[in-house]
Amino acid sequence: MSDGEDETAIAKVMAMTGIGRAGAEQAVIDGKRIAAKMIEAFEKSEADAAPKKRKARVSPAARTLSECRKRGWIAGIVERRIPFPRPRGTTIDLFGVIDIIAIDPAAPPGERTIGIQATTNGSAGGQGGRHAEHRAKILAEERSASWVAAGNRLELWSWAPAGARGKAKRWQLRVETYAEMVAAAG
Numbered sequence: 001m002s003d004g005e006d007e008t009a010i011a012k013v014m015a016m017t018g019i020g021r022a023g024a025e026q027a028v029i030d031g032k033r034i035a036a037k038m039i040e041a042f043e044k045s046e047a048d049a050a051p052k053k054r055k056a057r058v059s060p061a062a063r064t065l066s067e068c069r070k071r072g073w074i075a076g077i078v079e080r081r082i083p084f085p086r087p088r089g090t091t092i093d094l095f096g097v098i099d100i101i102a103i104d105p106a107a108p109p110g111e112r113t114i115g116i117q118a119t120t121n122g123s124a125g126g127q128g129g130r131h132a133e134h135r136a137k138i139l140a141e142e143r144s145a146s147w148v149a150a151g152n153r154l155e156l157w158s159w160a161p162a163g164a165r166g167k168a169k170r171w172q173l174r175v176e177t178y179a180e181m182v183a184a185a186g
Contacts, residue, residue: 060118060159061099063171067157068102073114075102093117095143097154107153114153121158121174131158131174135181144178154178 006028013024061077068075078094078101093099098115105112117138121131134156138144148154156176161169 060120060157063159063173064100064116064118064157067173068100068116071104072106073102073104075100075116095147096141097138097144098147110151111153113151114155115147117154117156119156119158121160131156131176134158135176135184138178139181139185148178156181 009028009031010021010024013019013027014021017024017027019027061079065075065077077099079099080092081089082092083089091099094101094115097117099118100116102114102116103112104114117134119130119134138154138156144154155178158174158176159171160174162172163169
């Protein structure tokens with residue numbers, strides 16, 4: 001406030017309350033201080049309300065490619081994304097079940113090519129959830145058995161956050177081979 005505005009405010013306070021000049025001046029000073037604190041609190045709350053940046057979500061396929069490369073494998077995505085139905089589209093897996101093909105140069109001949117179905121598994125302990133859905137999908141697809149009979153490996157890789165309660169969670173990999181899937185199905 002300018003001096004003229006202060007004088008006007010002091011005169012109004014004196015007229016409304018009937019207090020003397022010294023009391024009215026103190027009321028105006030207190031009012032300015034309170035107003036400044038309110039403005040500061042408002043600006044801080046606006047800054048706090050600004051949207052926080054989220055970490056980019058990493059797809060199971062990207063996690064799987066990264067893990068394959070850590071193991072020294074050559075890997076590539078073979079699933080196709082088509083834009084229909086809108087808005088998100090859909091993906092088509094190779095032979096109905098394979099998202100990624102990897103080559104393990106250290107494996108014995110006839111076991112070097114690996115078809116991988118990658119998924120997330122949000123349930124506790126890495127059991128059930130999406131893993132079970134994808135296992136059923138692999139076992140229901142006739143071409144899965146043909147892929148394995150041709151001398152290739154087929155694995156289901158599911159990623160789930162794991163860690164102690166209240167602690168940071170780390171993505172943990174669960175791998176199930178085709179032979180394990182068939183044995184579990186009985």
